[in-house]
Amino acid sequence: MAGEFVERPLGWLARRVVDRVGRGRYLVGIAGPPGAGKSTLSAVLRDAIDAEAGAAVAEIAPMDGYHLPNDVLRAMGSLARKGEPDTFDVAGYLAGLRLLRSAAIGELVSWPTFDRTIDTSVPDGVVIDHQSIVLTEGNYLLLDDFEGRTWSAVRTLLDECWYLDAPRQVIAGRLLHRHIDGGRTPEAAATKVRDSDLRNADLIATTKARADLVLLEKGGRYSVAER
Numbered sequence: 001m002a003g004e005f006v007e008r009p010l011g012w013l014a015r016r017v018v019d020r021v022g023r024g025r026y027l028v029g030i031a032g033p034p035g036a037g038k039s040t041l042s043a044v045l046r047d048a049i050d051a052e053a054g055a056a057v058a059e060i061a062p063m064d065g066y067h068l069p070n071d072v073l074r075a076m077g078s079l080a081r082k083g084e085p086d087t088f089d090v091a092g093y094l095a096g097l098r099l100l101r102s103a104a105i106g107e108l109v110s111w112p113t114f115d116r117t118i119d120t121s122v123p124d125g126v127v128i129d130h131q132s133i134v135l136t137e138g139n140y141l142l143l144d145d146f147e148g149r150t151w152s153a154v155r156t157l158l159d160e161c162w163y164l165d166a167p168r169q170v171i172a173g174r175l176l177h178r179h180i181d182g183g184r185t186p187e188a189a190a191t192k193v194r195d196s197d198l199r200n201a202d203l204i205a206t207t208k209a210r211a212d213l214v215l216l217e218k219g220g221r222y223s224v225a226e227r
Helices: 010-018 038-053 070-076 090-102 152-156 168-181 186-205
Strands: 005-007 026-031 058-060 109-115 120-128 133-137 160-165 213-218 221-225
Touching: 010 038, 010 221, 026 038, 026 090, 038 058, 038 133, 038 213, 058 120, 090 109, 090 152, 168 186
Parallel strands: 026 133, 026 160, 058 133, 160 213
Antiparallel strands: 005 221, 109 120, 213 221
């Protein structure tokens, strides 16, 4: 079980990763609820790893690039639930992780990203080739199989997986602003947060104990739970 949280600088987290890299590509997962700041942590951690290694050795491969297309979700009657576990192309995400795992360093691997401004995935949004460390971030990296989708296979493809948390009120506030910025009315944004996002957060919270490292973000600083 996680104990007291101790603040750690980004350099400490970066050294933890760099020190564990072997001959092949090293995959680090960053899981956690929506709005916890996984994308921000991934970006600053990538830069810190590069600084620690003295070269551009890290890149980000986000899970969100594997959102199912809106027309598919609309046909499923699931567009309003976008972001829940069954609204992702899990098989595609697993195939991408397996390719990252098997591809030789230097071999080009294209990865989709997600553009919130247009609410859709962007094929080949990032290209990974020489990078020996890949950070993949997303909500459900530690989830068990869910409604016929083999989420549990994700963890088997990662060398380690962290869980990033944040206070619930912080998560709710960030998500509300995110949805309003994305074009929803304040009322529709609040409904999305209440009926979907926070429900997802509760499901994701049940996976925290499976993480190799539990972090808490507050004010742009990161604390690590002592075990």
